[in-house]
Amino acid sequence: MTQEMILFGSIALVVLLLLLAFGDAILGRNRKIKKRMVTLRQRMGSELPDIAVQASLLRENKTASPGLDKIVKKLLPSADVLNQRLARAGLNMGPGSFLAMAVAFGGVATFLLKSFFGLTTLVALLGGVGIGLGFVHIVIDIMIARRSADFSKNFPNALDLIVRAVKSGLPVSEGITIISNEMEGPVAQEFTNISEAMKIGESMSDALWETAKRLENAEFNFFVISLVVQSETGGNLAETLNNLSEILRQRKQMKLKVNALASEARASAYILGCLPFFMVIILEVMSPGYTEPLYTNDTGIMLSVGALISISIGALVMFKMVRFEV
Numbered sequence: 264m265t266q267e268m269i270l271f272g273s274i275a276l277v278v279l280l281l282l283l284a285f286g287d288a289i290l291g292r293n294r295k296i297k298k299r300m301v302t303l304r305q306r307m308g309s310e311l312p313d314i315a316v317q318a319s320l321l322r323e324n325k326t327a328s329p330g331l332d333k334i335v336k337k338l339l340p341s342a343d344v345l346n347q348r349l350a351r352a353g354l355n356m357g358p359g360s361f362l363a364m365a366v367a368f369g370g371v372a373t374f375l376l377k378s379f380f381g382l383t384t385l386v387a388l389l390g391g392v393g394i395g396l397g398f399v400h401i402v403i404d405i406m407i408a409r410r411s412a413d414f415s416k417n418f419p420n421a422l423d424l425i426v427r428a429v430k431s432g433l434p435v436s437e438g439i440t441i442i443s444n445e446m447e448g449p450v451a452q453e454f455t456n457i458s459e460a461m462k463i464g465e466s467m468s469d470a471l472w473e474t475a476k477r478l479e480n481a482e483f484n485f486f487v488i489s490l491v492v493q494s495e496t497g498g499n500l501a502e503t504l505n506n507l508s509e510i511l512r513q514r515k516q517m518k519l520k521v522n523a524l525a526s527e528a529r530a531s532a533y534i535l536g537c538l539p540f541f542m543v544i545i546l547e548v549m550s551p552g553y554t555e556p557l558y559t560n561d562t563g564i565m566l567s568v569g570a571l572i573s574i575s576i577g578a579l580v581m582f583k584m585v586r587f588e589v
Contacts, residue, residue, distance in 0.1 A: 350477050352406040353449060361399065369395025411480055414449040415515070418482050421450050422508040429501040435490065436461055453478065468494070482511050525585040532581035536574060 345358045373391030376382050382390065421442045428438035443455035453474055460470040471487045489507055493500050546553050556563040
């Protein structure tokens, strides 16, 4: 009876966190914004600009669960770091929504561990929490890597648009606006944020450095440094950005060449890392019970753990050797 009560309480906690995280989106999260828009329109009348632009500028918190985010930020010491990781992944959520998703996955994992593996409620709950947090973090890491690769791929084209705008006599700020309107993907999203920040009075330098801090992208850092140095020392900005675009393209080509040269060593690392596991499977299929002492006998368990540690260290060393920073 106690175990059923703990499981029921866990499910209820998952449902409560999901409602707190996404209840505003379900029940109409834009009601406060609409109310502020009505008040502002009454004050300014016909002078009010486009309502879509105003809504993006007046939004105090872009996350779906501002109330839960505030609670999590007070309880979690690394909430700002987590919030920055979510922004790098391009997710429109805060730490509260992240925690709710982790708890939801953890609840599902707890139910599966208890139902299919017959674990006790406490062990299943601890395992579910670990699986939920680990799974969500892995997904965010994958999204960050993909978004960063997509940004680096299209960023030289964005620099070309700024070069054309500068050569046509337009300021860099207009070039940033053109990128936000003409391009797609992470490049357009980040430059749209920069353009909106400048519209509400933030300087271009501050907006660029804020984006660079959030992205942690080497290519974008080169761009920001080039603009800052040019604004202080002067010079031909179009030529500087054009040279930077060519350097970034050559850097990308060098990365592809390095990956091609290291592909053989990487394949060897995959084969050597997977070979022991394949051999265990083959032996177990050909002679059932032959490898049973490796996970039933105390000495066998110690040898298996030592083998796994050795394989892990060897795989890490091999992957470190074939990974080059360009």
